[in-house]
Amino acid sequence: MTTPSDRVGARAGGWASVAIAILFGLPAAAQTGQPASAYKAPVISDTGKLKGPRQPIFFRHDIHARQDQIPCLYCHSTVTISSEPGIPAVQTCFGCHQMIGGSTPSHQAEIKKVRDAWANRRPPEWIRVHSLPGCISCHGDVRQMPQVYQVSTLTMGWCINCHVQRNVPRDCTLCHY
Numbered sequence: 313m314t315t316p317s318d319r320v321g322a323r324a325g326g327w328a329s330v331a332i333a334i335l336f337g338l339p340a341a342a343q344t345g346q347p348a349s350a351y352k353a354p355v356i357s358d359t360g361k362l363k364g365p366r367q368p369i370f371f372r373h374d375i376h377a378r379q380d381q382i383p384c385l386y387c388h389s390t391v392t393i394s395s396e397p398g399i400p401a402v403q404t405c406f407g408c409h410q411m412i413g414g415s416t417p418s419h420q421a422e423i424k425k426v427r428d429a430w431a432n433r434r435p436p437e438w439i440r441v442h443s444l445p446g447c448i449s450c451h452g453d454v455r456q457m458p459q460v461y462q463v464s465t466l467t468m469g470w471c472i473n474c475h476v477q478r479n480v481p482r483d484c485t486l487c488h489y
Contacts, residue, residue: 396442
């Protein structure tokens with residue numbers, strides 16, 4: 313039997329397939345034929361013990377990127393044309409969360425904040441954690457983080473040492489423009 317996501321996914325391809333998989337509750341891996349992740353993010357009832365700044369919406373990268381396997385570029389699409397990934401527009405969040413309401417009362421409360429931000433045309437005032445053309449070496453593996461925090465010191469010496477070790481360009485204008 314052909315489902316709506318099969319028909320649309322076959323025509324759309326690429327990121328549209330991922331979006332359709334998300335909207336129909338399928339993990340992104342289902343669109344690529346890869347096995348789904350066995351990871352199930354733990355329920356967190358006390359966010360006060362987590363590293364990193366408190367954000368206006370408790371956004372969990374470990375659920376979105378690791379458990380649900382949503383590719384980083386789905387939300388951080390500007391990273392391909394910018395020196396940093398940027399903060400996704402609330403429209404990106406609402407695109408899925410107009411239909412996905414959350415499985416627990418705490419998830420539902422956070423998703424309500426997304427929906428309210430969209431309805432009021434007022435994006436959340438996120439606290440920036442990183443502002444760099446980063447990679448996992450720079451900002452850590454956020455797929456493992458319930459809440460994003462700064463992993464490395466990101467001092468000039470730390471950055472230069474990392475670039476030397478990896479034999480990557482050390483042109484100052486790569487980061488300082």
